[in-house]
Amino acid sequence: xxxxxxxxARIGKAVAGAADVEIPRHxxxxxxxxxxxGLFAERVDDYRAIVHxxxxxxxxxxxxxxxxxxxxxxxxxxxxxxGWTDLDTADGVxxxxxxxxxxxxxxxxxxxxxxxxxxxxxxxxxxxxxVRADQIVGGVPEAxxxxxxxxxxxxxxxxxxxxxxxxxxxxxxxxxxxLEVIIST
Amino acid sequence: xxxxxxxxxxxxxxxxAKAVHNSQLRYNLRKATHTIRGKRANVVGELxxxxxxxxxxxxxxxxxxxNLDRYLIQxxxxxxxxxxxxxxxxxxxxxxxxxxxxxxxxxxxxVVKVKSMxxxxxxxxxxxxxxxxxxxxxxxxxxxxxLGDDFPSHILVPAIHRNRSEIREIFLEKMPKVPPxxxxxxxxxxxxxxxxxxxxxxxxxxxISGANFMVAETGTLVVLESEGNGRMCLTLPExxxxxxxxxxxxxxxxxxxxxxxxxxxxxTGERMNPYTSMWxxxxxxxxxxxxxxxxxxxxxxxxxxxxxxLRCIRCSACLNVCPVYERAGGHAYGSVYPGPIGAILTPQLxxxxxxxxxxxxxxxxxxxxxxxxxxxAIDIPEVLVDLRAKAPHAAAERAGMxxxxxxxxxxxxxxxxxxxxxRLRGLIPKRLPGPMxxxxxxxxxxxxxxxxxxxxxxxxxxx
Numbered sequence: 001x002x003x004x005x006x007x008x009a010r011i012g013k014a015v016a017g018a019a020d021v022e023i024p025r026h027x028x029x030x031x032x033x034x035x036x037x038g039l040f041a042e043r044v045d046d047y048r049a050i051v052h053x054x055x056x057x058x059x060x061x062x063x064x065x066x067x068x069x070x071x072x073x074x075x076x077x078x079x080x081x082x083g084w085t086d087l088d089t090a091d092g093v094x095x096x097x098x099x100x101x102x103x104x105x106x107x108x109x110x111x112x113x114x115x116x117x118x119x120x121x122x123x124x125x126x127x128x129x130x131v132r133a134d135q136i137v138g139g140v141p142e143a144x145x146x147x148x149x150x151x152x153x154x155x156x157x158x159x160x161x162x163x164x165x166x167x168x169x170x171x172x173x174x175x176x177x178x179l180e181v182i183i184s185t
Numbered sequence: 186x187x188x189x190x191x192x193x194x195x196x197x198x199x200x201x202a203k204a205v206h207n208s209q210l211r212y213n214l215r216k217a218t219h220t221i222r223g224k225r226a227n228v229v230g231e232l233x234x235x236x237x238x239x240x241x242x243x244x245x246x247x248x249x250x251x252n253l254d255r256y257l258i259q260x261x262x263x264x265x266x267x268x269x270x271x272x273x274x275x276x277x278x279x280x281x282x283x284x285x286x287x288x289x290x291x292x293x294x295x296v297v298k299v300k301s302m303x304x305x306x307x308x309x310x311x312x313x314x315x316x317x318x319x320x321x322x323x324x325x326x327x328x329x330x331x332l333g334d335d336f337p338s339h340i341l342v343p344a345i346h347r348n349r350s351e352i353r354e355i356f357l358e359k360m361p362k363v364p365p366x367x368x369x370x371x372x373x374x375x376x377x378x379x380x381x382x383x384x385x386x387x388x389x390x391x392x393i394s395g396a397n398f399m400v401a402e403t404g405t406l407v408v409l410e411s412e413g414n415g416r417m418c419l420t421l422p423e424x425x426x427x428x429x430x431x432x433x434x435x436x437x438x439x440x441x442x443x444x445x446x447x448x449x450x451x452x453t454g455e456r457m458n459p460y461t462s463m464w465x466x467x468x469x470x471x472x473x474x475x476x477x478x479x480x481x482x483x484x485x486x487x488x489x490x491x492x493x494x495l496r497c498i499r500c501s502a503c504l505n506v507c508p509v510y511e512r513a514g515g516h517a518y519g520s521v522y523p524g525p526i527g528a529i530l531t532p533q534l535x536x537x538x539x540x541x542x543x544x545x546x547x548x549x550x551x552x553x554x555x556x557x558x559x560x561x562a563i564d565i566p567e568v569l570v571d572l573r574a575k576a577p578h579a580a581a582e583r584a585g586m587x588x589x590x591x592x593x594x595x596x597x598x599x600x601x602x603x604x605x606x607x608r609l610r611g612l613i614p615k616r617l618p619g620p621m622x623x624x625x626x627x628x629x630x631x632x633x634x635x636x637x638x639x640x641x642x643x644x645x646x647x648x
Contacts, residue, residue, distance in 0.1 A: 167220045
């Protein structure tokens with residue numbers, strides 16, 4: 001018998017006669033958040049990321065300001081003049097995102113247009129992410145519902161961190177040391 | 186290579202007795218577990234629906250286990266459809282052989298690894314070393330353990346038993362190109378690890394990971410981490426091999442909405458861990474292999490009481506609240522799964538034929554704190570008691586219990602025995618010899634009164 005058949009047979013024997021279970025879903029699927037942008041900004045800041053909240057019209061100028069002097073990766077689909085740099089020489093990367101989660105201060109990339117590959121947002125030491133206010137949801141269930149599992153997904157909550165040495169939080173172990181988020185309202 | 190847990194001598198009481206005399210270890214453990222349990226309590230308190238999430242998490246896992254065969258087939262189809270290859274492994278040897286074969290097929294002799302309990306459990310690094318393949322751990326704590334030729338002692342923070350000065354010593358001794366004048370400041374130590382691993386990430390062609398969850402409906406695998414070493418391994422190499430226990434399954438995509446709330450808050454005490462990666466089959470041109478691991482899990486599944494241990498999502502909240510773990514440390518459990526969950530999972534996965542495994546169900550005070558914090562409501566005390574009944578007992582203990590049962594089952598026999606005990610009270614030893622000494626060494630013999638209550642009652646009723 002193949003390993004596959006044998007394992008499946010063992011499972012069938014092990015659970016034979018056991019009752020099935022109903023799944024109670026009485027938890028909150030859409031938490032009531034009065035100020036989505038405000039809570040998202042506060043929670044992202046809690047993770048020691050840098051946060052700006054700006055009207056959409058002021059975002060390009062803010063990007064110019066914060067990336068000045070850095071060699072940046074601009075992924076395909078990001079609304080910006082290209083001609084910046086590649087993975088090997090980059091100081092940083094600038095991306096959009098797919099979803100922002102207010103309760104947890106998380107941004108999710110689905111690596112669609114303007115979001116780069118998974119490596120592009122990881123290898124450079126600095127990540128600047130532009131989040132539109134209408135992409136922000138209250139909690140995790142709404143985020144899961146909006147995302148497409150067929151795409152690779154990267155959930156980011158603050159910069160890279162470790163607590164492996166006496167549980168002291170240290171930022172920037174292997175991923176970006178700095179995460180900067182511009183929320184466009 | 187880190188040492189292997191297999192063949193660790195002794196049993197839990199012996200290992201623990203040694204560990205509690207190490208005051209540095211006790212200080213490190215106490216500081217770490219108290220910090221993390223405080224953080225957990227805060228973020229769990231933020232969610233008004235925590236108990237509802239916990240009930241859903243428990244039910245989703247029970248439902249999955251009940252229908253595990255059906256969902257594994259569904260997972261296999263989804264992963265295959267998305268361009269991945271699925272392998273099945275009955276035990277550790279089979280899983281290790283599959284992984285070694287896949288690595289050899291790439292022509293590589295070095296692989297990078299994401300921290301994974303499953304690969305620790307099957308001793309994958311040792312098995313690969315025997316085939317001439319070097320596996321490099323990339324999680325900072327696993328790196329500390331690997332360089333120190335040490336055992337992990339905690340599920341989430343494997344180097345919890347080491348303090349900063351011990352870590353500095355290990356780096357100075359074992360890390361090639363270590364920065365001169367390395368201090369024991371945590372940022373300096375983390376920077377040294379970053380430099381040490383950076384080059385290795387960029388040149389590695391093969392990576393090995395586990396997974397926190399697999400979704401049957403979509404074929405998606407999920408890895409939660411903090412440092413970015415996981416993302417490095419999952420995205421940069423050309424070939425990715427994931428070794429995952431068959432119980433890590435969730436039926437539907439939607440179920441992640443429950444577990445992505447339960448796991449981070451229970452384990453690191455954060456609202457969300459810094460990085461979560463999800464991928465479905467072969468993505469961005471990678472060659473993807475999934476090795477589904479049984480290795481005793483179907484035996485656990487067959488046990489009606491014990492199977493709830495398979496709900497475990499490896500958060501380690503139970504370790505951080507356990508008074509026994511806090512004092513004895515993770516090594517005393519002699520397994521990659523220490524603490525309360527290890528005390529029920531290890532003897533079920535490995536059986537109780539060794540002295541060590543038979544002692545694990547007794548490595549608890551049954552205080553119940555582990556059950557309270559478990560995000561999937563595993564009744565660890567219930568399983569411990571059940572396993573204690575199944576554990577092999579010494580012949581003298583069995584004989585003693587048989588005699589006690591015979592006496593206690595009959596009130597006349599009991600009265601006679603009590604009278605005899607009163608008369609012989611000066612002669613009854615406070616400590617028993619031989620195998621029974623384990624019982625009396627840790628318990629006080631109750632004072633035997635001059636007269637039993639029955640006799641006193643009879644005398645006073647007559648008066």
